């Protein structure tokens with residue numbers, strides 16, 4: 001790169017429009033949409049689509065709800081020409097859809113374009129010629145008058161050829177290519193000259209399309225240019241003011257949105273921003289941005305993955321995993337604080353209420369995405385994500401302090417693996433850590449007897465201890481208390497939670513205890529069993545085993561002198 005890029009590149013000259021009004025406007029309705037996937041998108045592909053792919057794309061676009069589709073540049077190739085013929089001859093264009101075709105302002109190419117459209121029920125003929133100083137000087141070697149003349153001659157021919165074919169319902173579009181790099185007053189002069197030729201009416205409007213052929217300035221400059229044209233165009237009530245933003249600076253969507261605020265009526269673009277260089281403006285993003293504001297865009301992305309797969313097949317280009325609204329990862333949170341907020345948001349979100357889940361601008365279900373992939377766990381994750389997956393897939397509702405404790409276990413796993421862990425892998429780690437922790441004790445069976453007066457119970461618990469069968473007996477104000485007293489290690493239960501998982505005959509109880517055994521730090525034990533008391537006792541055994549594993553010195557604890565404990569074997 002140059003030390004001083006100003007020697008090579010000039011800054012864009014802003015538009016003088018001190019009384020601009022667009023910053024105060026909001027978009028409250030969708031624009032008219034034109035998909036140019038089959039033309040601008042297609043001309044930018046490494047391998048342009050053949051007929052079969054074009055048909056697939058055309059059908060997709062009609063299913064999405066596009067009413068105007070630029071289907072080809074018929075004078076460019078036999079494939080494009082044949083495709084238009086096929087649509088017409090096989091009557092594939094739905095009655096409410098207008099096909100549009102593009103032609104340069106050259107007589108031979110305009111005539112060939114009309115040949116392709118022979119017999120069409122309805123069509124938009126779109127002609128372009130570049131108007132900017134560079135094109136005038138370098139490409140056409142024409143002065144301004146010559147370029148106006150090129151546009152006028154071309155549109156006159158189009159008008160005549162259309163008049164010779166009254167069986168078709170015609171509409172017309174003109175683009176001053178490289179509009180954003182054209183002097184505004186000259187762009188206006190060319191557009192007004194074309195308007196004069198085409199004599200549009202409010203009922204039969206002319207489309208004037210003002211392309212950011214190459215995006216060269218910040219989006220506010222495009223908005224200023226559009227507002228200026230909107231104010232100055234002749235016969236504005238007979239004009240559809242159309243946008244055609246490209247994305248060279250990565251601000252195509254912003255430019256389109258600000259330009260709509262500035263008075264435009266229509267947007268041309270491609271699905272997922274395919275198109276020349278960095279692409280045309282992404283129509284999916286524009287539409288879904290509206291949707292996220294509560295405005296139906298009139299385009300349907302109920303199954304956005306199906307749309308994405310079809311576009312990937314037709315274009316042979318992948319959609320980026322972080323592409324707005326459609327990428328594989330855009331509804332997924334790996335990082336801990338995001339997962340925590342999403343989990344809490346989901347818990348509070350009522351089905352018919354306004355969407356208020358943090359970090360998710362829309363409900364993934366609205367575009368056919370499941371909640372499956374919303375939270376995924378790697379080394380950046382925290383307790384929220386880990387416990388969300390355990391609850392979603394295994395019904396385990398971990399108490400808060402256990403969430404914290406277990407997330408450290410998972411952190412060690414993800415750090416060691418250096419990759420994502422699945423819900424199943426998390427559950428396996430949970431099972432190893434809490435449901436089957438290594439340790440001296442294994443719960444076998446129990447029997448509880450209520451003692452006279454009803455305030456105390458006696459419990460008899462059968463355990464396996466290092467391969468030996470043992471029966472412990474203890475008393476307490478409940479089975480857990482009694483079992484704790486029966487153990488030959490000092491155990492204090494600090495917290496207890498339980499819930500059921502499943503229903504009917506398959507229901508199980510899950511018990512979570514936080515306990516302190518001997519000198520070990522407080523930690524958790526978990527037990528699962530169809531019987532709630534058995535689940536609780538298993539939870540104590542799990543906690544004790546884990547404590548002993550963490551404090552090996554305690555493996556042979558001295559029996560406590562407790563009158564409520566009796567060791568029978």
Ligand SMILES: CC(=O)SCCNC(=O)CCNC(=O)[C@H](O)C(C)(C)COP(=O)(O)OP(=O)(O)OC[C@H]1O[C@@H](n2cnc3c(N)ncnc32)[C@H](O)[C@@H]1OP(=O)(O)O
Pocket residue numbers: 040043073075076077103104105106109128129130139140177213276
């Ligand atoms: C910004 C855009 O996306 S515009 C659309 C661009 N799309 C395409 O170009 C894809 C299809 N294009 C093609 O297949 C070919 O370029 C064709 C069929 C249109 C023309 O092919 P060719 O006749 O071989 O000409 P070529 O491609 O070299 O085009 C350059 C010529 O067209 C002229 N030209 C370029 N744009 C226009 C225009 N909009 N109107 C009139 N003439 C034009 C150039 O001045 C040049 O003329 P010259 O040969 O007298 O110097």
Ligand SMILES: CC(C)C(=O)C(=O)O
Pocket residue numbers: 040102128175177178209211212213214244246
């Ligand atoms: C033909 C025009 C509309 C075009 O594709 C562009 O300027 O990018």
